[in-house]
Amino acid sequence: MMSAAQKSKLYEQVAERICDAITAGTLRAGDRLPSVRQLSTQERVSISTVLQAYVHLESLGLVETRPQSGHYVRRRERPRPAEPQVSRPATTANPVSVSALVARVYRAASDRRVVQLGASVPAPELLPTQRLGRELALLSREASDLAVEYDMPPGCLELRRQIARRSLEWGCALGPDDFITTCGASEAVYLSLRAVAKTGDTIAIESPAYYGTLQAIESLGLRALEIPSHPRHGMELEALEAALDKRRVAAVLSVPSFSNPLGSCMPEEHRRRLVALLTERDIPLIEDDIYGDLYFGPERPRTCKAFDKEGLVLLCGSFSKTLAPGYRVGWVAPGRYRERVELLKFAQTVATPTLPQLAIARFLQSGGYDRHLRTLRRHLSAQLERTTEAIAEHFPEGTCVTRPTGSSLLWVELPTTVDALKLHERALEAGISIAPGPIFSAQPQRYSHFIRMSCSQPWSPRIEAAVATLGSLARNLLT
Amino acid sequence: MMSAAQKSKLYEQVAERICDAITAGTLRAGDRLPSVRQLSTQERVSISTVLQAYVHLESLGLVETRPQSGHYVRRRERPRPAEPQVSRPATTANPVSVSALVARVYRAASDRRVVQLGASVPAPELLPTQRLGRELALLSREASDLAVEYDMPPGCLELRRQIARRSLEWGCALGPDDFITTCGASEAVYLSLRAVAKTGDTIAIESPAYYGTLQAIESLGLRALEIPSHPRHGMELEALEAALDKRRVAAVLSVPSFSNPLGSCMPEEHRRRLVALLTERDIPLIEDDIYGDLYFGPERPRTCKAFDKEGLVLLCGSFSKTLAPGYRVGWVAPGRYRERVELLKFAQTVATPTLPQLAIARFLQSGGYDRHLRTLRRHLSAQLERTTEAIAEHFPEGTCVTRPTGSSLLWVELPTTVDALKLHERALEAGISIAPGPIFSAQPQRYSHFIRMSCSQPWSPRIEAAVATLGSLARNLLT
Numbered sequence: 001m002m003s004a005a006q007k008s009k010l011y012e013q014v015a016e017r018i019c020d021a022i023t024a025g026t027l028r029a030g031d032r033l034p035s036v037r038q039l040s041t042q043e044r045v046s047i048s049t050v051l052q053a054y055v056h057l058e059s060l061g062l063v064e065t066r067p068q069s070g071h072y073v074r075r076r077e078r079p080r081p082a083e084p085q086v087s088r089p090a091t092t093a094n095p096v097s098v099s100a101l102v103a104r105v106y107r108a109a110s111d112r113r114v115v116q117l118g119a120s121v122p123a124p125e126l127l128p129t130q131r132l133g134r135e136l137a138l139l140s141r142e143a144s145d146l147a148v149e150y151d152m153p154p155g156c157l158e159l160r161r162q163i164a165r166r167s168l169e170w171g172c173a174l175g176p177d178d179f180i181t182t183c184g185a186s187e188a189v190y191l192s193l194r195a196v197a198k199t200g201d202t203i204a205i206e207s208p209a210y211y212g213t214l215q216a217i218e219s220l221g222l223r224a225l226e227i228p229s230h231p232r233h234g235m236e237l238e239a240l241e242a243a244l245d246k247r248r249v250a251a252v253l254s255v256p257s258f259s260n261p262l263g264s265c266m267p268e269e270h271r272r273r274l275v276a277l278l279t280e281r282d283i284p285l286i287e288d289d290i291y292g293d294l295y296f297g298p299e300r301p302r303t304c305k306a307f308d309k310e311g312l313v314l315l316c317g318s319f320s321k322t323l324a325p326g327y328r329v330g331w332v333a334p335g336r337y338r339e340r341v342e343l344l345k346f347a348q349t350v351a352t353p354t355l356p357q358l359a360i361a362r363f364l365q366s367g368g369y370d371r372h373l374r375t376l377r378r379h380l381s382a383q384l385e386r387t388t389e390a391i392a393e394h395f396p397e398g399t400c401v402t403r404p405t406g407s408s409l410l411w412v413e414l415p416t417t418v419d420a421l422k423l424h425e426r427a428l429e430a431g432i433s434i435a436p437g438p439i440f441s442a443q444p445q446r447y448s449h450f451i452r453m454s455c456s457q458p459w460s461p462r463i464e465a466a467v468a469t470l471g472s473l474a475r476n477l478l479t
Numbered sequence: 480m481m482s483a484a485q486k487s488k489l490y491e492q493v494a495e496r497i498c499d500a501i502t503a504g505t506l507r508a509g510d511r512l513p514s515v516r517q518l519s520t521q522e523r524v525s526i527s528t529v530l531q532a533y534v535h536l537e538s539l540g541l542v543e544t545r546p547q548s549g550h551y552v553r554r555r556e557r558p559r560p561a562e563p564q565v566s567r568p569a570t571t572a573n574p575v576s577v578s579a580l581v582a583r584v585y586r587a588a589s590d591r592r593v594v595q596l597g598a599s600v601p602a603p604e605l606l607p608t609q610r611l612g613r614e615l616a617l618l619s620r621e622a623s624d625l626a627v628e629y630d631m632p633p634g635c636l637e638l639r640r641q642i643a644r645r646s647l648e649w650g651c652a653l654g655p656d657d658f659i660t661t662c663g664a665s666e667a668v669y670l671s672l673r674a675v676a677k678t679g680d681t682i683a684i685e686s687p688a689y690y691g692t693l694q695a696i697e698s699l700g701l702r703a704l705e706i707p708s709h710p711r712h713g714m715e716l717e718a719l720e721a722a723l724d725k726r727r728v729a730a731v732l733s734v735p736s737f738s739n740p741l742g743s744c745m746p747e748e749h750r751r752r753l754v755a756l757l758t759e760r761d762i763p764l765i766e767d768d769i770y771g772d773l774y775f776g777p778e779r780p781r782t783c784k785a786f787d788k789e790g791l792v793l794l795c796g797s798f799s800k801t802l803a804p805g806y807r808v809g810w811v812a813p814g815r816y817r818e819r820v821e822l823l824k825f826a827q828t829v830a831t832p833t834l835p836q837l838a839i840a841r842f843l844q845s846g847g848y849d850r851h852l853r854t855l856r857r858h859l860s861a862q863l864e865r866t867t868e869a870i871a872e873h874f875p876e877g878t879c880v881t882r883p884t885g886s887s888l889l890w891v892e893l894p895t896t897v898d899a900l901k902l903h904e905r906a907l908e909a910g911i912s913i914a915p916g917p918i919f920s921a922q923p924q925r926y927s928h929f930i931r932m933s934c935s936q937p938w939s940p941r942i943e944a945a946v947a948t949l950g951s952l953a954r955n956l957l958t
Contacts, residue, residue, distance in 0.1 A: 343698075346582070
């Protein structure tokens, strides 16, 4: 399997061009690929490089070898499952209590004996760990004094410069001073919630919503108002508007790009409208953009922040899904709430750890992040595809699955009689971790026949077997 | 100046023995030290080693050289200033608002042109940065995969083992599972507050109290009830008891060992009584032990937690004052609130950064922490002493100064007509950072003629000049 940590190799470049042709539709399922000899001449590389490229494409599940015949673009064996419907959560604002269940899921994430289809954590082999390690080794020699010192809010200037540079691609053109670095996006979202809301306030969120966000809302004594959400387009703006007309909402918290668990991506026109309708009402938007770099399409989705003229959008992000979860380096661009967020940050953790910030700043400086992202996206896209196929093959009839255009999560709707909590229990007993639907809502009975499957590990026979096991466990729960 | 990062050298060992003799009173101010030749024979070291030891002791301000005569234990030039009185805060519980002033203080801390007598941050040259750098370099080679992974709460097991091992010295004998690692002690205290109190609740604290704690209380919408505190013995238990009889208090938050800014150390008998009286009333105690390892006496003070039989004490600590502020590695032993603190931790920052935890765990494993602490304490003690002497020489008559038996902070009471906020302003203009008294209280007019001076930098002519400048600025403010 290709290591994203290494400098791009020749065979990877060859594989990448074939990938692109498949994505673009130039090559389609069942098409025969050029012979090894042809490709070798065409690409001016050795036979063995072409063979490596094909092995790599096979491991990604994009290509299959037919003995005595050659290489073909892999055909999906079954029709793609249908998508789930738009969610229809209750229209009441609810205090949240999902903590105990969530604890079981994240604890399972640290158990190496368990097949990880639960937590949304990228596998280390997909991350540039060696290059990060090298930056660290350099820092440990050159900057061990600096590393022990506090890096007071707003945090590491060089890192903020690098993030600001990247913000051009988000349609924002923010400056280093617009950012405050944080311990991951979770702290960014948490500080944002605290900056704009006080105990008892209501926060409008997508439904289903990330359990970490629900926990943050819970632990701050806020209420979650779940807004119906479309499996492809995210939060439904008409429903949001109707809700805002009915009650006071302190803030809207949304994950417009590849929402967790839906995988939905809000169309740009919706983003513009969302910002406009909140600006009209002077309601802040907490935009969690943690998955924004993991798009499979030709372009990165622009953030809602790109349409924000009033400083009402608090944009949160991190490197946890793309570089190094364990480094806990994130950021917030809090717009007009900057001063308040900075003071809260100081009161909460004083400073973000210095060293991981320096390491990431150097990594970004030295280039290669975009190339790493391209590779990572290719892997994630292939992993989602393979998992979807395996679900189509093994899960009970009537199972619906989302079709995300980015990130690595599938939201799976099982036949209504399958109890997701029971499935979660039995899966854990079988050494497989999934995230049961009910943890994605503040409403206790909601999503009781849904599960979220994370496709963040490289596809392997072990994972294939786990999906098959899940399917048969689900079948056994049909009544 | 001796680097704490290096393995103990011969001259340091010689210096240490002389230090001990001075501390024990065997050698007193004005006593002549053995001649270089005598000491060389006695200690079986070279002449140059003895000379190095004497230079080192001079730099610590413990020894002076008289030309043609030899080395003497330095005599203090002026009598020690008097101590401040027991604090007498108002008996009301107050919402807190010190944030803006605090921001000025901590921002000044990052400015290298400013003489740092403000923030309580140990100078890197007093920390084992090289050894930590080596651990990091090793980790960057051996554990770069591990480092990028989430380290889910309760956090790094090896680190918790090492902390648990140290807890014997605190009189606790805690196990690894009693701890949750955090982003510094500030997150530990913050999570503890959230675990035991809800908006509007009252927290009893020392007066004066650390501004970070006041900010945490402020940002959680809690109220601070300031309890009179003795400059040497800390929180006055009679006053606390009277306050508890009068109103509902959700928790007591105390820094029994070397309270910030008072430097007070609660006698063991008081600690026992404090825990007993809170246990009787079922009120949790948040014990901030961040300075516990920085005692100058023969023994580490036992924590209040040592007397806790009911799990009512949430013990917080960190390595920020002893090893690496910028690593942001702390812990909490939350007693009966363990489950709740762990869930809050997950919701707030998901995980503590992996890498700094691993580096500190390895540092502790490999030994030498206690030796480093001994050296650090000797430096801090000498720095406090020198600063006190300089205050006696340069500050207006009537100035009172605390006499801490640990840590590195002086609480300075100026004549009542000197406005600490004005002094703070003028000092900053002169390139000197101090912490003005009012930020240490939720009561706006309180401590208006007090300042806190941090003696965490090695003594130097630059610092001596700064203390002299402060003195004359203070004189100019006398009315």
